[in-house]
Amino acid sequence: MPETACTLYRKIVDQHTVKKIDDRTVLLFCDIHFANEYTSPQAFAGLRERGLPVFAPDAHLCVVDHIIPTHDESPRRIIDEASLIQAQTLEKNCQDFGIRAFYGADNPNQGIEHVVIEEQGLVRPGMVVICGDSHTTTHGALGALGFGIGTTEIEHILATSTLVYRLAKTMRITINGQVKKPATAKDLALFVLKNISARGALGAVVEYAGEAVRALSIEERMTLCNLTVEAGARGALIAPDEKALQWVFDHAAHLSDEEKLAMTSYASTLTTDDDAKFDQEVTLDATGLRPMVTWGTSPDQCAPFDEPVPAPESFATEVERTASQRAQHYQKVTPGVALKGLPIQHVFIGSCTNARLSDLMEAARILKGRHVAKGVRAQVVPGSMQVRAQAEAMGLDKIFKDAGFEWRKSGCSLCLAMNDDILEAGVRCASSTNRNFEGRQGRDSHTHLVSPQSAASSAVMGYLCDETALV
Numbered sequence: 001m002p003e004t005a006c007t008l009y010r011k012i013v014d015q016h017t018v019k020k021i022d023d024r025t026v027l028l029f030c031d032i033h034f035a036n037e038y039t040s041p042q043a044f045a046g047l048r049e050r051g052l053p054v055f056a057p058d059a060h061l062c063v064v065d066h067i068i069p070t071h072d073e074s075p076r077r078i079i080d081e082a083s084l085i086q087a088q089t090l091e092k093n094c095q096d097f098g099i100r101a102f103y104g105a106d107n108p109n110q111g112i113e114h115v116v117i118e119e120q121g122l123v124r125p126g127m128v129v130i131c132g133d134s135h136t137t138t139h140g141a142l143g144a145l146g147f148g149i150g151t152t153e154i155e156h157i158l159a160t161s162t163l164v165y166r167l168a169k170t171m172r173i174t175i176n177g178q179v180k181k182p183a184t185a186k187d188l189a190l191f192v193l194k195n196i197s198a199r200g201a202l203g204a205v206v207e208y209a210g211e212a213v214r215a216l217s218i219e220e221r222m223t224l225c226n227l228t229v230e231a232g233a234r235g236a237l238i239a240p241d242e243k244a245l246q247w248v249f250d251h252a253a254h255l256s257d258e259e260k261l262a263m264t265s266y267a268s269t270l271t272t273d274d275d276a277k278f279d280q281e282v283t284l285d286a287t288g289l290r291p292m293v294t295w296g297t298s299p300d301q302c303a304p305f306d307e308p309v310p311a312p313e314s315f316a317t318e319v320e321r322t323a324s325q326r327a328q329h330y331q332k333v334t335p336g337v338a339l340k341g342l343p344i345q346h347v348f349i350g351s352c353t354n355a356r357l358s359d360l361m362e363a364a365r366i367l368k369g370r371h372v373a374k375g376v377r378a379q380v381v382p383g384s385m386q387v388r389a390q391a392e393a394m395g396l397d398k399i400f401k402d403a404g405f406e407w408r409k410s411g412c413s414l415c416l417a418m419n420d421d422i423l424e425a426g427v428r429c430a431s432s433t434n435r436n437f438e439g440r441q442g443r444d445s446h447t448h449l450v451s452p453q454s455a456a457s458s459a460v461m462g463y464l465c466d467e468t469a470l471v
Helices: 008-015 041-050 079-095 113-119 136-141 151-160 183-198 218-231 244-249 257-267 318-331 356-366 386-394 396-402 452-462
Strands: 017-022 024-030 031-037 059-065 128-131 145-149 164-165 168-177 204-209 235-238 280-285 293-295 301-306 344-348 377-378 406-407 428-431 446-449
Touching: 008 017, 008 145, 008 204, 008 235, 017 301, 024 059, 031 151, 041 079, 041 151, 041 293, 059 079, 113 128, 113 136, 113 218, 113 244, 113 386, 128 136, 136 218, 136 235, 136 244, 145 235, 151 164, 151 386, 168 183, 183 218, 183 293, 183 301, 204 218, 204 301, 204 396, 218 235, 218 244, 244 257, 344 356, 344 452, 356 386, 356 396, 356 452, 386 396, 396 406
Parallel strands: 031 059, 031 128, 128 145, 168 204, 168 280, 204 235, 344 377, 344 428, 377 406, 428 446
Antiparallel strands: 017 024, 024 164, 293 301, 293 446
């Protein structure tokens, strides 16, 4: 039963609890599940071995996104035989189990799963949204509880639409002040990670609150919630408001007026009660926030462009000192020296963090009338084929091409180098992605996480910088 005073997280969990297993574990009903070609095959194989059907085929969406190439030259997108088998396997699984929502390589709705499910209007306030990918936290931007699961759990979801779920801790991060240009939502997310650390939200579902959060657009909230998993969070939530409802109404055109009214009424209940208690509270101030760039190999190892890379001995614990020393050695950056001006050889704009239409519009704004610096290879990969089509209708593709960027098709691409988009050893990249781990974009490559605006600016200047360097 719900507590007298409830957090938004507990309200959603309580409303989706089929059965209480023990004080910390429930059987949780899941409204929608989406899957990719990489994490789902074993789950479908498990169903076959046990002779089980998919319980609710219409509650699943499957898309090819991780292994798919993004090149724009060949009429056949997937050339690699192993990758083609993975894509064909997902398609056959959908056919065999009655899942009609499958977006393969040549489907106009294909895209990165976290972008596609939102633009299809399938995520609604108060839902439980599941995927075999850690960045499912993205969907908290609409007031839905989204989190990643493993392959065994995917099998259970397919068979029952439920999940044995251990309750998370609760954490509220209140961000006061205003995010003012040239700072962006990506910079805000990195700022949060820098302040709470890569373990700062470990095992918790984070609820964001405060003036700075309310002022964000829905796509900006997606960026913030997406990166929250990099603090160890099990979920991220922002209470749904008129912006969230309007997003759903704009993207779920089939909804009737009666359904919209019911959704509006339900969303109004999805708030944390005034006297509800959180396991942890953090308050931050976004006033004076500046564009950020990562210097290390974890997203929380970041600083403003003109701030010196911290010396390892400046960290409080031995673990942090050792981690920073290893990261700086791998990245070949010097303590005490700011990253602004560090030469780069590659720029990537894409991923489920920053490849939506608004991200491309902002990057194009900076690139219009400018050109990529000599010696820099620059790529832009829209978050979905729909985003690509919308961008082309606005003429953004021409701006990118005229500036010297490669205009690509949709996919996870260089975010994780699980396809033919891979950096060579020694290449330094300004990237709008979510992870800068060792080798994430290619063995011995160097990834610096930045906003799309800073990525575009760095491409023009040929070194790490934000857009103030263009003035």
